[in-house]
Amino acid sequence: MNDIENYLQKHEERFIRDLCEYVRFPSVSAQPHHRKDLTACAEWLLGRCQKIGLEATLCQTAGNPVVLARTPRKKSIRRPHFLLYGHYDVQPPEPFDLWKSPPFEPTVKGRSLFGRGASDNKGQHLAHLNAIEAYLKTGTELPCDITFVIEGEEEVGSTHLAHFLQQHRAALRCEAVVISDTSLLGPKYPALTYALRGICAVEIKLHGPSRDLHSGLFGGSLDNPAMALCQVLAQLRDKNGRVTVPGFYDDVKPLLPSERKELARQPFSERAYQRFLGVPKLFGEKGFIPIEQRSARPTLEINGLTSGYQGEGSKTIIPAWASAKLTMRLVPNQTPNRTRKLVLQHLRKICPPTVRMELHAGHGGEPYFVSPDSEHAQAALRALRKAFGAEPVLMREGGSIPIVNDFKKILKADTLLLGLALPDDNAHSPNEKFDLDMFARGMRMSAHLWQELAAATK
Ligand code: BES
Ligand code: ZN
Numbered sequence: 001m002n003d004i005e006n007y008l009q010k011h012e013e014r015f016i017r018d019l020c021e022y023v024r025f026p027s028v029s030a031q032p033h034h035r036k037d038l039t040a041c042a043e044w045l046l047g048r049c050q051k052i053g054l055e056a057t058l059c060q061t062a063g064n065p066v067v068l069a070r071t072p073r074k075k076s077i078r079r080p081h082f083l084l085y086g087h088y089d090v091q092p093p094e095p096f097d098l099w100k101s102p103p104f105e106p107t108v109k110g111r112s113l114f115g116r117g118a119s120d121n122k123g124q125h126l127a128h129l130n131a132i133e134a135y136l137k138t139g140t141e142l143p144c145d146i147t148f149v150i151e152g153e154e155e156v157g158s159t160h161l162a163h164f165l166q167q168h169r170a171a172l173r174c175e176a177v178v179i180s181d182t183s184l185l186g187p188k189y190p191a192l193t194y195a196l197r198g199i200c201a202v203e204i205k206l207h208g209p210s211r212d213l214h215s216g217l218f219g220g221s222l223d224n225p226a227m228a229l230c231q232v233l234a235q236l237r238d239k240n241g242r243v244t245v246p247g248f249y250d251d252v253k254p255l256l257p258s259e260r261k262e263l264a265r266q267p268f269s270e271r272a273y274q275r276f277l278g279v280p281k282l283f284g285e286k287g288f289i290p291i292e293q294r295s296a297r298p299t300l301e302i303n304g305l306t307s308g309y310q311g312e313g314s315k316t317i318i319p320a321w322a323s324a325k326l327t328m329r330l331v332p333n334q335t336p337n338r339t340r341k342l343v344l345q346h347l348r349k350i351c352p353p354t355v356r357m358e359l360h361a362g363h364g365g366e367p368y369f370v371s372p373d374s375e376h377a378q379a380a381l382r383a384l385r386k387a388f389g390a391e392p393v394l395m396r397e398g399g400s401i402p403i404v405n406d407f408k409k410i411l412k413a414d415t416l417l418l419g420l421a422l423p424d425d426n427a428h429s430p431n432e433k434f435d436l437d438m439f440a441r442g443m444r445m446s447a448h449l450w451q452e453l454a455a456a457t458k
Pocket of ligand 2: 427
């Protein structure tokens, strides 16, 4: 480990420069005009992998390419094999005007590197890549084989990755999958995340008149689709923060008292949290603490709401249509298919006859839950302790990584979620950043991880 530590120290500045280069690519998977940037970004990553001595290929899919990179295999010995998953695509950077430095011009301030994708997820998987570089360049024997699977469609639901896993099933067979794409609570609170919420996306559009109409000439004699949409959406949640879609909670597995007790032990201040979010008052499902509300309870959210005139000044119209993008976050044992069906059915039922409703089903991903008691999870906890010098926290988190259930179904492998993102990294928000100390710790954690995981594999 000494050689590795020295190597990581010696190359620290170059690792930061590399991350800046990587963050410079506007690899926004949701926006079709960035398609070429995604390919360019994947090619950059491919180059990095090859440079450090990995056998790397760019695999085309029906969507954005997947970078597949494996540590050189020793034919004579059979070693345990682990996958390291990450994603090089990023969320849209909008609204631009709220960024203090442009989203794709990485900027280092103190120990933070600002840029879209710095934390979610480029910096996090680069930390692992740097640890492997340290092994390979110092000639330190790796105790296991590792294959990097870095995709370009995570932020839009990993649409083509399950098929890719099927196709490469044999080459990807492994003991476990490692992902650093979740959070930790701070340098003194590294974390192993043992549950993620699932997701299910729906778009709704209400059509009214055949064109925008003068609201003075016609208003009052026909329904306003924007108003109708607000009324429909307002019926989906009650004042206690409960989703009112019939059957929505039927499959929800109640939280065990022991688990609730454990979650309540996490360091958390409601006041600091409220201030951090910038809201005048917190709101959530009654009967649950915020940690539970945001990680272990299902929700229905409006992600975007569009209708009518949005430009400067005023315009007096009845808009021709109104639309909204909705997502439901799911917990065990809800499924995206059943939830989608319930929500669509309910929307159809409550839609007034004065507008025409158009519904589109979007991506979906199942919730994930894995026991933190397994040998591999215990090995991961040891690696966290060594790298951070602190006792790890066991967490449930509210975000989704849709592919983890496919790793289980297709490769029969559990996933270890070892996040490096701090709670104030602003993932999906303006001014996303990655903490360079977490970057450094992440590399050390990765270096220890492969030793621990290999030793824990029978
Ligand atoms: N890194 C996140 C997921 C995450 C973040 C999990 C923090 C737990 C804690 C990932 O990149 C993400 O944003 N996923 C999307 C998936 C969706 C678009 C299908 C999400 O959760 O919104
Ligand atoms: Zn994300």
